[in-house]
Amino acid sequence: MKLPRCIAARLARQHGPIHGLTTPYSQLAAASLCARRRLPQKITVAYSSWWSGRKYATAVSATELQFGQPVHETHPHILKAGEITPGITAQEYHDRRAKLALSLPDGAVAVLAAAELKYRSGPVFFPFRQESNFLYLTGFSEPEAMVVIQKTGPRHGDYTFHLLCRPKDPQAEQWSGPWSGLQAAQDVFNADVAGDISNVESILPPLVKGATWIYTDIEMNKAGHPTDFANLVRRANSTVGVQRLQPLVNRLRAIKSSAEIANMRKAGQISGRVISDAMRRDWKTEKELETFLNYQFTVSGCDGPAYVPVVAGGPRGCGIHYVQNNAMLDRDDMVLVDAGGEYGAYITDISRTWPLSGRFSPAQRDLYLAVLKVQRSVVSLCRESSGMTLDRLHRITEDGLRDQLTQLGFDMSGNALQILFPHHVGHYVGLDVHDVPGYGRHHPLKSGHCVTVEPGVYVPKDERWPKHFRGMAVRIEDSVCVDDDSPFILTTEAVKEVEDIEALRD
Ligand SMILES: [Mn+2]
Numbered sequence: 001m002k003l004p005r006c007i008a009a010r011l012a013r014q015h016g017p018i019h020g021l022t023t024p025y026s027q028l029a030a031a032s033l034c035a036r037r038r039l040p041q042k043i044t045v046a047y048s049s050w051w052s053g054r055k056y057a058t059a060v061s062a063t064e065l066q067f068g069q070p071v072h073e074t075h076p077h078i079l080k081a082g083e084i085t086p087g088i089t090a091q092e093y094h095d096r097r098a099k100l101a102l103s104l105p106d107g108a109v110a111v112l113a114a115a116e117l118k119y120r121s122g123p124v125f126f127p128f129r130q131e132s133n134f135l136y137l138t139g140f141s142e143p144e145a146m147v148v149i150q151k152t153g154p155r156h157g158d159y160t161f162h163l164l165c166r167p168k169d170p171q172a173e174q175w176s177g178p179w180s181g182l183q184a185a186q187d188v189f190n191a192d193v194a195g196d197i198s199n200v201e202s203i204l205p206p207l208v209k210g211a212t213w214i215y216t217d218i219e220m221n222k223a224g225h226p227t228d229f230a231n232l233v234r235r236a237n238s239t240v241g242v243q244r245l246q247p248l249v250n251r252l253r254a255i256k257s258s259a260e261i262a263n264m265r266k267a268g269q270i271s272g273r274v275i276s277d278a279m280r281r282d283w284k285t286e287k288e289l290e291t292f293l294n295y296q297f298t299v300s301g302c303d304g305p306a307y308v309p310v311v312a313g314g315p316r317g318c319g320i321h322y323v324q325n326n327a328m329l330d331r332d333d334m335v336l337v338d339a340g341g342e343y344g345a346y347i348t349d350i351s352r353t354w355p356l357s358g359r360f361s362p363a364q365r366d367l368y369l370a371v372l373k374v375q376r377s378v379v380s381l382c383r384e385s386s387g388m389t390l391d392r393l394h395r396i397t398e399d400g401l402r403d404q405l406t407q408l409g410f411d412m413s414g415n416a417l418q419i420l421f422p423h424h425v426g427h428y429v430g431l432d433v434h435d436v437p438g439y440g441r442h443h444p445l446k447s448g449h450c451v452t453v454e455p456g457v458y459v460p461k462d463e464r465w466p467k468h469f470r471g472m473a474v475r476i477e478d479s480v481c482v483d484d485d486s487p488f489i490l491t492t493e494a495v496k497e498v499e500d501i502e503a504l505r506d
Helices: 007-015 027-036 090-103 132-138 170-176 181-187 197-209 228-236 246-254 258-279 286-299 314-318 362-379 390-407 416-420 498-503
Strands: 043-048 055-060 083-085 109-113 119-121 146-151 159-165 193-196 213-216 241-243 310-313 334-338 341-343 351-355 450-453 456-458 473-475 478-481
Touching: 083 090, 090 132, 090 146, 090 159, 090 246, 109 132, 109 197, 132 146, 132 246, 146 197, 159 181, 159 197, 181 193, 193 197, 197 228, 258 286, 258 341, 258 351, 258 450, 258 478, 286 310, 286 334, 286 341, 310 314, 314 334, 314 473, 334 473, 351 362, 351 473, 362 390, 362 450, 362 456, 362 473, 362 478, 362 498, 390 416
Parallel strands: 109 213, 159 193, 213 241
Antiparallel strands: 043 055, 109 146, 146 159, 310 334, 334 351, 450 478, 456 473
């Protein structure tokens, strides 16, 4: 039996948000809207009975329904009314799909596959993480799902959204936890058409049949042989051209909305405070510090750590992505920490380096200040009015570091800079730590681009370099949102001035 569907959700979809409507697209809000209109507050959900194949219907209240991810009605501490994922409303998800459809040629379809559950060893799996473009366009966080967005006309909003996913299955859900099901695909996630993913072989061909182009990143070939997906597409439409979808989604994802920036600011603020708090304390081992960071990110309001942190004492910081984090810490060393939290699937990327004793030695201070000066000046260029690209910022960073290190007595001839500063100064950040893969660092920075600025100096234990700096590593990294005329630093709570770091122990 079908849920009583309020047309309000459809109206909101067609005419924009309806003021005063809570969670305009969710079946539950639709139900509560119905309630305000004195319609029954109970929702009738049909389950197939696994043992007999009989259908039976049961009435459950909105908050008793279970979904594969938080929704406002079941998790009001995580989601506000109207939001599908933290900070991102159903309306924003619709706008993203509408913009994508607008960028497709007439008659084209976009096809996306959900991420697969990844296994660590044997039956032990990693926490599920949705494929970023799939997440960006739907907010739907389950494996075994597919999205087809059909362009249906020339205007914003002219598209049909098909979401194929797992139908409700109480027996299977008892083992693996609840998932959302086909009704929620329509009523929570606002799909125009929901389908059972196990019927993909019959559902997909008619959608592809009349398409002028297919935009997808699903593999068409594996070791020279067509994949199952390719065979399905070819059987349905042997002449259709296939294009990569990623570049089109990248163009949308590269410029962040105010809601996305707010999420990244929240992740940056929480994570920055945690890192400053870590600087206040004594640490004996890298493991203790790593555990503190991951725990504090999570209990302070982030979803959890955004990536495996680098916690590197002394010379181990010379390994750019040292993540073993299992050595003892020496009070005479600095520690290099590259760690950040994630909020609503948006990440923040922060690196800080500080003396474990709380006081910089003269050599530590010199090297630290050299990197800090360059970092500050490059951050100040993260504004649209500077006309910069990430690649140009990198060259400016190289020039700045060469200059600073020469002043400190380094011989900067030959390949010195490539050894001392072997990585790029920055990358885009967003849903991914290295966001919008393939987007390129040659794009002029525009308001809404979010990037990192992370110069570093890593001095090998080698006679080529001044003795008192050997084995030292410094990286200072902020996540920054480009604005018209000034950078918006997302991670400003992580202190970085020498005086501020030292004052934390006073
Ligand atoms: Mn980074």
